[in-house]
Amino acid sequence: MEIDTPIRTYISDHRVARLATADASGRPSVIPICYAFDGITIYSPIDRKPKSVSAQDLKRVRNLEENPYVSLVIDDYSDDWAELSYVQISGTARMIEPDDELQGEHRRAVEMLRDKYPQYRSMDIDRTPMIKITPTRLKAWRARPA
Amino acid sequence: MEIDTPIRTYISDHRVARLATADASGRPSVIPICYAFDGITIYSPIDRKPKSVSAQDLKRVRNLEENPYVSLVIDDYSDDWAELSYVQISGTARMIEPDDELQGEHRRAVEMLRDKYPQYRSMDIDRTPMIKITPTRLKAWRARPA
Numbered sequence: 001m002e003i004d005t006p007i008r009t010y011i012s013d014h015r016v017a018r019l020a021t022a023d024a025s026g027r028p029s030v031i032p033i034c035y036a037f038d039g040i041t042i043y044s045p046i047d048r049k050p051k052s053v054s055a056q057d058l059k060r061v062r063n064l065e066e067n068p069y070v071s072l073v074i075d076d077y078s079d080d081w082a083e084l085s086y087v088q089i090s091g092t093a094r095m096i097e098p099d100d101e102l103q104g105e106h107r108r109a110v111e112m113l114r115d116k117y118p119q120y121r122s123m124d125i126d127r128t129p130m131i132k133i134t135p136t137r138l139k140a141w142r143a144r145p146a
Numbered sequence: 147m148e149i150d151t152p153i154r155t156y157i158s159d160h161r162v163a164r165l166a167t168a169d170a171s172g173r174p175s176v177i178p179i180c181y182a183f184d185g186i187t188i189y190s191p192i193d194r195k196p197k198s199v200s201a202q203d204l205k206r207v208r209n210l211e212e213n214p215y216v217s218l219v220i221d222d223y224s225d226d227w228a229e230l231s232y233v234q235i236s237g238t239a240r241m242i243e244p245d246d247e248l249q250g251e252h253r254r255a256v257e258m259l260r261d262k263y264p265q266y267r268s269m270d271i272d273r274t275p276m277i278k279i280t281p282t283r284l285k286a287w288r289a290r291p292a
Contacts, residue, residue, distance in 0.1 A: 015223060015225065016221075016223035018164040018166075018176055018219055018221075019176075020164075020166035020168075020174035020175070020176035020217065021174060022166075022168045022172045022173070022174045023172075024172065025172070026168045026169075026170070026171070026172035026213050026215065027168070027215040027217075027236075028166035028167060028168045028174045028176075028215060028216060028217045029166065029217045029234075029236070030164055030165075030166035030174075030176050030217045030218065030219045030234070031219055031232070031234060032219060032221045032223060032230075032232055067172050069172065069173040069174060070174060071166065071173075071174045071175045071176045072176065073164055073176045073177055073178060075162075075164075075178045077161060077162035077178060079161065081265055084178075086177070086178055088175075088176070088177060090173075090175070117225075119227050
């Protein structure tokens with residue numbers, strides 16, 4: 001879908017989003033994620049941070065196998081409620097693998113993520129699956145019109 | 147469920163949470179919410195902020211009528227990933243109304259919310275429905291052990 005420039009900028013400029021998935025029975029699960037956005041698609045690595053909870057952390061992956069629908073919110077909270085804003089993205093998600101290299105999509109996502117978050121340069125996100133989110137609906141809200 | 151004191155404090159001290167609900171078909175929806183927590187139960191008003199999007203904003207209410215399961219995340223993001231932490235709460239939710247006054251639960255939630263967020267003192271949250279979230283499972287994580 002087409003996303004307006006101010007909203008594209010809002011999504012790109014933020015550092016954290018909260019991703020909701022749901023299992024086959026419709027029980028939701030929400031976690032904070034880091035992500036890269038190319039103006040069309042959102043990518044979030046399965047970075048197993050921390051490795052000690054990897055199985056639990058992969059709940060989002062199990063959910064996506066059962067139910068591809070996701071909701072993502074990117075927002076600013078402030079105790080000055082005139083400053084509140086959010087962008088809520090509805091879409092579908094699937095996993096892409098490092099060896100899905102027909103079009104180099106995984107590699108390109110890794111590059112975007114390492115550009116946005118230097119921390120990823122020393123992490124093996126090039127060798128782990130990645131969540132690919134395709135937005136289908138978008139809601140942007142701010143308390144005070146820009 | 148029993149919630150440990152450090153986690154109770156973490157939940158109480160934060161100002162914003164992200165609440166995921168899902169509709170009957172399992173499509174999730176996540177939004178930022180303000181909330182009060184009494185150590186056992188979490189309350190979030192339907193404050194219709196802004197009133198102009200009230201119908202859309204009430205998506206969470208429609209979802210809860212279809213599907214009581216919710217997931218809530220409260221977290222700190224920092225570009226220093228050693229500072230990352232979150233508490234993820236799974237539970238069920240239902241609406242409580244101002245006239246459900248058998249035990250004064252709605253009134254008590256309004257008081258807690260107005261104590262935590264002075265903004266609510268001039269808003270009519272005493273006359274609107276409230277989401278009551280009962281935690282059933284909890285996951286607490288921090289990158290660096292406390």
